[in-house]
Amino acid sequence: MKKLFRQIIAATKDENFMHFIENIEVLVSKVLSILMVLVILVAIADLAAFLIKELFDVPYGKFNTTLFKIFGLFLNILIALEILENITAYLRKHVFQVELVIVTSLIAIARKIIILDLEKVSGIDIIGLGVAVLALSISYLIIRSSNK
Template sequence: MRWLKWLFHNPHETEEEDPFLRSITRLESLVSKLLSILMIGLILVAVVDLARFLLMDLLVEPTGFFSTTLIEIFGLFLNILIALEILENITAYLQKQVVQVELVIVTSLIAVARKIIIFDFEKLGGLDLIGLGAATLALSVSYWLVRRAKPSSQ
């Protein structure tokens, strides 16, 4: 029962709030906690799957090397890194009740970098690469602006 109280508890709640707004805040907190628990499960499954994939690739291949290209393996690692960044976004939201723009931009940059790293030149065209470049430029400028707007005390 104690964990139910913890699950529904919102540390930022004040008694003077409107009951409707208080219930909305509690629901947001509950959903955020549920998302974080599900994300932890997803990350654990992805790490186990990656370990299984690497071991099977090493043991099955007669030469003792990977049959999969390193680019594909890096893509799997970056998937887990992106999931960790999303978990950090959810955790930051739970702590401060504010979406931290800088974390969202960094997560987006990692996702675009993953796409660039695993870019398949045989299946995708130059327009796709230009789009990824434009996204990278836009996210980089956004990150620079957000960092520049931050107070120097942080």
């Protein structure tokens, strides 16, 4: 009987510890969410300032030359939103959603491809990006089919 009582007390201590750890995880996730919202707001302000500068700065019409930078800034915001979605999904369900992580990775690689300067990049880098897109796409298909 004494042994059983000790096991119950030990289990309670372990449960308390795990509850403490879960509370810390939730607190860290909430802090990360707030910081990510701050990052998103700063990125939007940076994008707005860049757009205003490009639209109203002399010489007018050089907007086309900076279009890739604008796309990169937009995609940065989308990536930050996806990361925020990952954090909030973790807060809701207390599990990492692999599908969201893969989608975020695909957006990040798409951003890299869009802003890629082909004059400064070697062929092996382009092949590497292609392999990464292929691997992530296959991973996404596997995850989607297994979730159905």
